[in-house]
Amino acid sequence: MRFAARCISPWAALTFDDGPNPSWTPRILDALDRVGARATFFVIAPLALEHRQLVSDTLDAGHEVEFHCTEHVRHTRRSRREVEADTHEGLQSLQSLGIEARLWRPPWGICAPWTQEVAQESGLRLASWSADTKDWRGDTVPEMLGRVEPLLGQGSVVLMHDGLGPRARRTGCEETVALVEPLVARLRELGCEPTPLGVAVGEQRVGA
C-alpha cells in the first residue's frame, strides 16, 4: 500500500517491527545515524517496557516509535474483544513511556474484518507496507535489495525487523543492519528522502 504524500519533498519510509531488541536495535540506530536517515519503529509493547532506554535512544535520535502489539498474535485468530484489550494494554504501556502512538501495524500486517474499527476507536491509523524485504528469512543484502528495488519510489514503505519475532528463520539481524546503507542510498538516487512515516502522512505527534 502507498500513502498519499502530505509533505512537499518526495519521501519513503523505513519501518522496523518486532523490537526493541538489546542486541539489534542499537546497531540499526547506528546504521541509520551513519547515513543520516530517520525511521519508524513498530514496537512490541512489553519489550518497550523492558528496554525503555532503547526506546529513549530511538526517540532521541529523531525516529518514531509506534505500536505493533502486546502479544504477537494474528487478529484473525483472536476475538475482537481480545484485540481491543491487547491494544488498550499496549497503548497504556507506551503512554507510560511518554509515547502517544498514532500508527498501528498489527502482527504480520494481518487484519480481521473489525481491525480498522478497533484502530479508529483507539485513535490509531493502520500502517501497512509496500516493499517487504522478508529479512526475517535470513536473506542476504543483495537478495533483499533485489526484491525491494522495483518497489521503491515516492511513498514507498519498506518493511524490516530490528528484532526476532515469532517464526523468524534467522538468529540475528546482521543483514538488516547491513541493508540500511545501500537501501538509503538507492532511495536517495530515486530522489526520495527516508522520512518517519507519521511525519510523511501527517500523523506526527505535537512536539515529536
Ligand SMILES: [Zn+2]
Ligand atoms: Zn511483527
